[in-house]
Amino acid sequence: MQHLAALSQARGVSGDETEVRDLIIRAIQDHVSDLHVDALGSVTAVKHGTSAQPLRVMLDAHMDEVGFMVMGFENDGLLRFAPVGSIDDRLLPALRVKVGKKAHNGVILWTPIHQNRDQNVKSYKDLRIDIGASSKQAAESMVSIGERITFDSAFVDLGRIVRGKAFDDRVGCALLIDLLQGEAVACDILASFTVQEEIGLRGAKVSARRLRPDCAIALEGTTAHDVPSGTDDPDDLTTPNQGCVLGGGAALTVMDRSMVAHPRLLGFIRETATAHGIPYQLKTVLGGGTNAGAIHLTEAGIPAAVVSVPCRYIHSPAALLHRDDYANTLRLLRAVLNALTSDALTS
Numbered sequence: 208m209q210h211l212a213a214l215s216q217a218r219g220v221s222g223d224e225t226e227v228r229d230l231i232i233r234a235i236q237d238h239v240s241d242l243h244v245d246a247l248g249s250v251t252a253v254k255h256g257t258s259a260q261p262l263r264v265m266l267d268a269h270m271d272e273v274g275f276m277v278m279g280f281e282n283d284g285l286l287r288f289a290p291v292g293s294i295d296d297r298l299l300p301a302l303r304v305k306v307g308k309k310a311h312n313g314v315i316l317w318t319p320i321h322q323n324r325d326q327n328v329k330s331y332k333d334l335r336i337d338i339g340a341s342s343k344q345a346a347e348s349m350v351s352i353g354e355r356i357t358f359d360s361a362f363v364d365l366g367r368i369v370r371g372k373a374f375d376d377r378v379g380c381a382l383l384i385d386l387l388q389g390e391a392v393a394c395d396i397l398a399s400f401t402v403q404e405e406i407g408l409r410g411a412k413v414s415a416r417r418l419r420p421d422c423a424i425a426l427e428g429t430t431a432h433d434v435p436s437g438t439d440d441p442d443d444l445t446t447p448n449q450g451c452v453l454g455g456g457a458a459l460t461v462m463d464r465s466m467v468a469h470p471r472l473l474g475f476i477r478e479t480a481t482a483h484g485i486p487y488q489l490k491t492v493l494g495g496g497t498n499a500g501a502i503h504l505t506e507a508g509i510p511a512a513v514v515s516v517p518c519r520y521i522h523s524p525a526a527l528l529h530r531d532d533y534a535n536t537l538r539l540l541r542a543v544l545n546a547l548t549s550d551a552l553t554s
């Protein structure tokens with residue numbers, strides 16, 4: 208959780224992952240070989256396995272988070288902005304943000320141009336960010352077009368649950384750091400901390416070609432569905448949950464919009480979980496994609512799967528995850544990496 212707390216509070220909107228990358232390199236550099244930062248900014252590194260002929264397993268976690276970018280200035284000092292990655296416009300009015308390299312305190316306005324209380328915000332284009340600048344010139348002296356904007360939110364310990372921004376995918380980064388800092392496993396771990404996932408699975412396309420693994424697992428923070436929707440009857444307890452729940456263990460993707468999980472690799476992960484008594488749940492709700500979608504199409508094809516920690520309210524300033532899910536996902540990954548062989552992928 209120490210890694211997750213620090214990683215969650217680091218700022219790393221897609222294409223500007225430096226702060227996150229620096230934290231990760233400091234955490235892993237004494238535990239890996241072949242540490243490399245590629246031209247796009249992704250970090251790759253190897254932790255050698257203990258097996259005589261270790262399977263080379265790529266573990267990917269993306270460093271970037273969704274956020275915004277400064278796109279222009281109004282004469283009154285307000286900022287125009289655009290989302291980087293997918294963010295629900297309903298989140299925006301009155302949202303607190305950190306703007307630019309210097310992390311200026313900003314707030315997104317509600318009806319910024321008119322004081323029309325009936326006005327509905329249909330899009331971020333209706334809104335502006337206020338950083339307290341009194342003129343265009345003053346605003347331009349504080350930030351530049353292209354600088355990133357993050358949610359302004361702290362990591363909070365709620366007991367069994369922790370809350371914070373960017374758990375998608377700093378929870379994957381934290382898991383991967385824990386694996387690299389821990390005891391060696393049978394397989395080689397080809398670690399890949401990637402850039403620009405949220406805007407099209409971009410960094411992973413490059414890092415997979417560099418690492419050329421035997422198989423790959425994307426580590427993710429994924430949507431937990433155990434929240435009421437606007438149409439649910441709160442008194443109706445007969446409708447089963449259609450998705451993953453907090454506390455239910457690692458979420459194993461069956462299929463999403465970017466891939467179908469490799470059946471033997473997914474089967475092996477499920478068998479390993481069962482053999483060790485580690486809880487897991489299958490993610491069958493379609494929607495979204497992960498870096499596994501990019502990795503599995505690399506070169507002649509790479510068997511790939513996705514192992515995720517379920518999080519409520521991802522892509523918002525305050526996501527929630529359960530400590531037990533984190534611990535059980537880490538246990539499952541270690542068990543898989545100690546047992547996985549090429550036979551498991553082909554037999």
Ligand SMILES: [Zn+2]
Nearest residue numbers: 375376427428
């Ligand atoms: Zn993600």
